[in-house]
Amino acid sequence: MSESDRRCSRPLCSADAEVLLAFDYETRHVVLCWVEDAHDPNFLELCVQHADRFRPPHGWTFDDVRAQIVDLRSVAASTRSVAASMVLG
Ligand SMILES: [Zn+2]
Numbered sequence: 883m884s885e886s887d888r889r890c891s892r893p894l895c896s897a898d899a900e901v902l903l904a905f906d907y908e909t910r911h912v913v914l915c916w917v918e919d920a921h922d923p924n925f926l927e928l929c930v931q932h933a934d935r936f937r938p939p940h941g942w943t944f945d946d947v948r949a950q951i952v953d954l955r956s957v958a959a960s961t962r963s964v965a966a967s968m969v970l971g
Pocket residue numbers: 890891892895896897928929930931932
C-alpha cells in the first residue's frame with residue numbers, strides 16, 4: 883500500500899487522502915469510509931478535514947461509517963452470508 887501518492891481530491895489540497903467517498907448514483911447515497919488498499923476511480927478520496935466538511939448533493943443521503951470497520955468489497959458477501967445463515971437456520 884503506497885499511501886504517499888494518495889492525495890486529497892480537492893484542488894489546492896495536498897493532504898493525504900484518508901477518507902473514501904463512494905457514490906451510488908442509483909440510490910443517491912454516499913458512504914464515507916476509510917481509504918482502503920484498492921483504488922477505485924469511481925471513489926472520491928479526501929483528507930479528513932475535507933471529508934468532515936463534506937455535505938451530500940441535494941436529494942442525496944449519506945452514511946459516515948468511519949466509526950465502523952467496513953470493507954465495501956465485503957458488504958455484498960456479508961449480506962449473502964447473513965441471508966445464507968437465515969436460510970440454513
Ligand atoms: Zn483536503
